[in-house]
Amino acid sequence: MDIRKLYINGEWVEADSDSYIDIENPATHEIFAQVPRGNEKDVDNAVKAARAAFETWQYTPLEERVELMKKVLAGLKSRRQELIQTITNELGSPLKVSAEVHTDPFLLETEHYIKVASEFEYEERRQTSVVRREPVGVVGGLTPWNFPLEQIEKKVVPALLAGNCVVLKPSQFTPLTAYILAEEIDKAGYPAGVFNLVTGRGGEVGDALAVHPDVDMISFTGSTDAGREVARKALVNIKKIALELGGKSAAILLKGGDWEQGIRAVLDTVMLNGGQTCNALTRLLVPEDSLAEAEEILIRQTKDYTFGPMDDPEITMGPLASRKQFDRVKKYIEVGIGEGARIVLGGVPEDDGTYNVAPTIFSDVKRDMRIAQEEIFGPVLVVLPYKDVDDAVSIANDSIYGLAGGVFGPEEEANEVARRMKTGTVYVNAGEWDVASPFGGYKQSGLGREGGREGYEEFLEVKTIYDR
Incomplete structure (x- = not known):
């Protein structure tokens, strides 16, 4: 494996340009690696290879595709420690988090995708027809920096199992995990061109994939603004699109619930990955006459989230991923203060060069404040008081987003409230x-879904054959 090369048509090749992208360790600020700055020509070479490979790969028996992916999974498992260390190096994630949050769950999910592919009904008899599901074709995968393995796994694994060919562009900030996967795909013996890796900047490689006429589908994860732009470009020639975008998810504390458990669950999402998680429950809705009680629990529990050496198993907080991220989160905290929200804990971070942002909690937040409506992407929680349950549901749904949510309260009432929230995922009490x-x-x-059977179906087209 040579991280100064691209993987195209089954070979490690030089990029078209001689430019490289520096990879920084956010914890040490060391530039510890470089990857090629791919361009439109590299994308075109990769897409041509994928298009040629698809002509035969789409007809490869399912059993063969499954066996190849099992080899990849075995290779990734054998390199688990390398994956963990790589994620720590490129993302600034503590080793414990890199293992338990970034690696192990998605090795498990790969196993599940193999199971889904093996058991999936690709043809279904209807009254006078057969409804058949077939691979889409050439898939362009555009993945973000905050979950380097997960977001690659959720695209590449189901796409290949379904019989598609893939051109992957990982984040320019955390691309090294993709190289480990590429090497294991190469070792497994996939036909040339089935999987291709082109590193580079989103505005160059990503845009080239989005507009390429021989790419049949774009699967993108990132911010809503970036996703909107990618979709606009992809729709020039009507590609299939799957988008996993931003969030500003609400958690509702109901009277009579276990608030100790509920607040712990909320903080675990907000502080996870330095707050750089799209489905974090960053809006906490609390009965207005119980605000002080919730704040006491928040202050007490938040003290458990601390910074320290990356290899300390007790440490769960690391630096933000970059200077750009630090500046963004710092600005939002300043905005919250300017809007009149009350700081309960934390505050404007000291610009000491570490990229560390201490857990910060605002209270007395109004629903129309920017910090209540915009995705901050840092360890910042906003607490909004509500009058009654109807008011809580109204506040929770008052967002352009609808990615996740949580409800903590008496079981029957909590489940009723969960069903009223306009969001794709809701955790109720101790739900896992x-x-x-x-x-x-x-x-x-x-748009679309990742994970489970539904995430597999995203990479299949539907054909109806009338035969009776």
Whole structure:
């Protein structure tokens, strides 16, 4: 594996240009690697290879596709520690988080995709027809920096299992995990051109994929603004599009619930990955006459989230991913203060060069404040008081986003409220993530789903054959 090369048509090749992108370790600020700055010509070469490979790959027996992916999974499992360390190096994530949040769940999800592909009904008999599901074709995968393995796995694994060919453009900030996957795909013996890796900047490589006439589908994860632009370009020639975008998810505390457990669950999402998580429950809705009680629990529990050495198993907080991210979050905290929100904990971070932002909590937040409506993407929680349950649901749904949510309260009431929230995923009390279930959003949080059977179906087209 040579990270100064691209993987195109089954070979590690030089990029068209001689330019490279520096990869910074956010914890040390060390430039510890470089990857090629691919361009339109590299994309065209990769797409041509994928298009040629698709002519035969789409007809490869399912059993062969499954066996190849099993080899890839075995290779990734054998390199688990390398994956963990790589994610820590390129993302600034503590080793514990890199293992338990970024790596292990998505090795498990790969196993589940293999199961889904193996058991999927690709043809269904209707009254006078057969409804058949077939691979889409050449898939362009555009992935973000905040979950380097997960977002690649959610695109590449189901796409290949379904019989598609892939051109992957990982984030320019966290591309190294993709190289490990590419090497394992190469070792597994996939036919040349089935999988291709082109690194580079979004505005160059990503745009070239989006507008390329021989790319049949774009699967994109990132901000809503970037997703809107990618979709606009992709629709020039009417590609299939899957978008997993931003969020400003609400959690509702109901009277009579276990608030200790509920607030812990909320903080775990807000502080996870330095707050750089699209489905974090960053709006906490609390009965207005119980605000002080919730704030006491928040202050007490938030003290458990601390910074420290990346290899300390007790440490769960790391730096933000870049100077750009630090400046963004710092600005939003200043905006919140300017809007009149009350700081309960934390505050404007000191610009000491570490990219560290301490957990910050605002209270007495009004629903129309920017910090209540816009995605901050840092360890910042906003607390909004509500009058009654109807008011809570109204506030929760008052967002352009609809990615996730949470309700913590008496079981029956909490489930009723969850069903009224306009969002793609809702956690009720101690509910836990299920590898078999889909993930995705309502409204401007995206189009389509990832994970589970639904995430597999995104990479299949539907054909009706009338034969009776």
